[in-house]
Amino acid sequence: MGKKKRGGGTEASADASTRRTGGNWAALSAKINAGTSDKAKKKAAERAAMARAATESSVNGLMEDVRDGGIDVKEKGGKPKPTGRNTAVTRTLALDCEMVGVGEDGRRSVLARVSVVNEDGNVILDVFVQPTERVTDYRTAVSGVRPNDVKAESGARTFRVVQAQMSELLRGKVLVGHSLKNDMKALMLDHPKRDTRDTSLYHPLTRPLRPEERCVPGAPRGRGCRALRDLARQHLGLEIQTGEHSSVDDARAALALYKKFAKKWEASLRLADGKSGRDGGKKKRKTSRD
Template identity: 35%
Template structure:
């Protein structure tokens, strides 16, 4: 303590004679007067009467407790700082790719290269990808942004502070030298590492020709075929005696309402969702939404319009529209394949969903058959289902052969010993009215995490294992059965080359799970 220099000894102690301080600064002499009280004038409310004497208020006073009530109008006070509810500060996350230039969102303290430099180089890559993808960006508007982000990350991981800029410049020059892609599955689509890895994998697959010996272990047992909905025997009854359901009642496969089956020019329109329900997380809660428009399930408004259509699944109903039959038994012509990949595209008709295009490739991936199918006599088209089938009215006008003639042509290529490869092949065989037991199905071979009866889409498997983008033609172009059959065959080749461990097919939850 500093010395007080006896400056307060001329003032009487305000606490005398009960002063608790052992060395008080004030004087304890009885002849000294007490210090005058501190008088603070109090401002009175407007209209209040002025008291005769001013109130004496201590210089310091304890803050009133929360429970203390005061008279007069309540005045809102700012709560203590600790009790204030401050807005949450969102933690920045990696930005989802958009249709415009991407923004790099990374922790600047952890980045060896300054963030402004990386952002500038990212914009350079985006500009080059935009030029490269000019023909396919209308159908894939976020592709340039996605690939620019991945390409910058690839370069950053391989570079240091000194080599980063040069590596980006070399990468941009490489993008300029690429061939201009016309479809999203073109070899030029992707980052440098992705293009290189895909080229090497493609070379390995191209040199591999699948034979029965190579895929023998992948052939499904009859128990598995029955489990996954394959028809093992020809249904009873006269086949093909009721080819059309025109002017008869049915349940719409799109909106679920009952209707009278009419051909295209007479059909009533319905409003529906063309995308399947999927799980999505919104506001921290898991909800079911439609893949087409992301509206929550259920939603009666729909997002698309089209004619009422129907889809049949019972064996006897399908047999009545067009008869089932087995493939030819050996011996067959020398042109018969030991392994073939098959895919079909279907359209809606007055005879249900019928095959409109059939494509077959051999064990090396060469196209050996691709034909459009004309409907049977008495069967009229309701909807070409172009969004999924890829078949248009102009395409169908070129169809010359009915299904019976298509089957005869297929008999020269495949027989009961041919290993047929497909994705969801039971649907293709049903629409072709073929009973076949020697099957390899990639939708079963590559397990869905949720187990049976769920299956991964061919598009997702091709992207995951082959690095290929398929079925990306948009809402008016649809799928290609040739592209899908080649992708299915390549998935089996990938499996043979990489030999991942197969999981046994199980019947768990098949009855209780949805499709």
């Protein structure tokens, strides 16, 4: 009886094992064939379409941000390029200058190159300038300027000629640039504040002032200036000033930043002008009563 029981137990165990294996296979088979039904295929297609849409939206969003900034690049890390074919002198112009060092230690700066682009980023003026003093440091690693570039025989123009051209060119224009105070100082020119758009001074593009750091004249209170290359990388996905600087690239990058923030920027200026006008009126009325 014991043998039969043991034998019977063995058979029962085998039958149970078969049932378990069969059950597992059935479950596995169901999983494998889960996507073959029309309903499952439809859901899989919907998921794939959603994934593609998300990817396209991300790419298109990036490209839209880039185009809004006034540049035309196909991927991050590119250089700013013109956005249109217009080569006319437009109401808005962007400027950047390169300087070389003069004096015993080469720390003082004089003008060596001037680049101006129009609102589409096309070059209006790009000339080398003959230094007004003996150059002691060409700063080539940064300025990109070499001794031969600023010689008359190479086509470099005199400072007075360039200054006169720039004075005429900028009259009545909205001038865009980064740290324009330095460029205008090198040109020995002034430009109306109301027509100046300096990307180093616009509040959303500045940073908190560092300890012991002095505020740059014209910057918002308690704010410091950021490098153009950092702003271009963060807001435009561009890589500029990775080696020798190009004043054309820098002017286009500043223009792209301005165009990206132009609506809010111009609105803030109108608001400030309106407030200033109201305050002025109040003061005038108070004075008249006195």
